[in-house]
Amino acid sequence: MSATPHATSSRTAVVTGASSGIGAATARRLAASGYRVVLTARRADRIEALAAELDDAGHQAEAYALDVTDRAAVDEFAGRFSTLHVLVNNAGGALGADPVASGDPDDWRAMYETNVLGTLHATQALLPALTASGDGTVVVLSSTAGHATYEGGAGYVAAKHGQHVLAETLRLEIVGDPVRVIEIAPGMVRTDEFALTRFRGDEEKAAKVYAGVAEPLTADDVADTIVWSVTRPSHVNVDLLVVRPRAQASNTKVHREP
Numbered sequence: 442m443s444a445t446p447h448a449t450s451s452r453t454a455v456v457t458g459a460s461s462g463i464g465a466a467t468a469r470r471l472a473a474s475g476y477r478v479v480l481t482a483r484r485a486d487r488i489e490a491l492a493a494e495l496d497d498a499g500h501q502a503e504a505y506a507l508d509v510t511d512r513a514a515v516d517e518f519a520g521r522f523s524t525l526h527v528l529v530n531n532a533g534g535a536l537g538a539d540p541v542a543s544g545d546p547d548d549w550r551a552m553y554e555t556n557v558l559g560t561l562h563a564t565q566a567l568l569p570a571l572t573a574s575g576d577g578t579v580v581v582l583s584s585t586a587g588h589a590t591y592e593g594g595a596g597y598v599a600a601k602h603g604q605h606v607l608a609e610t611l612r613l614e615i616v617g618d619p620v621r622v623i624e625i626a627p628g629m630v631r632t633d634e635f636a637l638t639r640f641r642g643d644e645e646k647a648a649k650v651y652a653g654v655a656e657p658l659t660a661d662d663v664a665d666t667i668v669w670s671v672t673r674p675s676h677v678n679v680d681l682l683v684v685r686p687r688a689q690a691s692n693t694k695v696h697r698e699p
């Protein structure tokens with residue numbers, strides 16, 4: 442018996458948070474793999490530019506401005522799809538790196554809203570279309586922060602643990618349906634915005650995150666693992682893929698050159 446190949450022709454993938462970083466890199470790689478890609482993010486100008494770039498390169502791409510924390514907007518967006526093959530829940534991020542004793546509850550709330558509820562909204566709204574495709578895949582971009590904590594990380598770590606639990610639980614609940622649930626948990630990835638957003642534009646603090654680290658992962662490294670996981674034969678479910686740079690052995694053990 443041979444495996445059913447995970448063909449990509451005439452397949453559609455939705456990527457949230459596709460305006461930059463891992464989301465944009467994933468959209469590029471999915472498009473290059475033959476998917477029709479629907480780019481979503483709050484920043485319309487960015488995703489429109491990327492969709493135009495992909496279109497010019499002969500790929501199929503379109504942009505749809507969307508805030509995943511807005512449930513009504515997500516529902517309206519999902520109404521466009523009777524079938525869908527891939528949903529990449531990438532929208533999210535970190536705000537602050539404060540100790541539990543002094544962390545801002547508003548930061549914690551915002552991180553829960555984007556990372557956990559954003560993933561919940563998009564997944565709930567698009568699950569019927571993913572199921573209707575007969576071969577759907579939900580990707581949850583969590584983090585190594587979804588698997589172990591570190592000092593100053595609790596708000597983000599709590600949100601990422603929430604996303605991990607969502608993925609694990611959904612996989613249990615829909616087993617038998619034709620939908621895979623894949624969690625990708627990257628460690629240190631140097632992108633244009635992640636650390637800068639976390640430290641509210643403080644470039645010095647953002648640079649310290651990667652100081653002395655030979656080669657942090659790039660957004661494209663992570664996009665590569667996402668697209669590899671998604672393009673395995675349909676019966677192969679990569680439950681959880683943890684990916685770090687070689688210089689990072691754990692969330693708190695990082696080799697830095699002086």
Ligand code: 8X3
Pocket residue numbers: 583584585586594597627628629630692
């Ligand atoms: C990003 C990894 O170490 O900044 O998701 O929490 S870390």
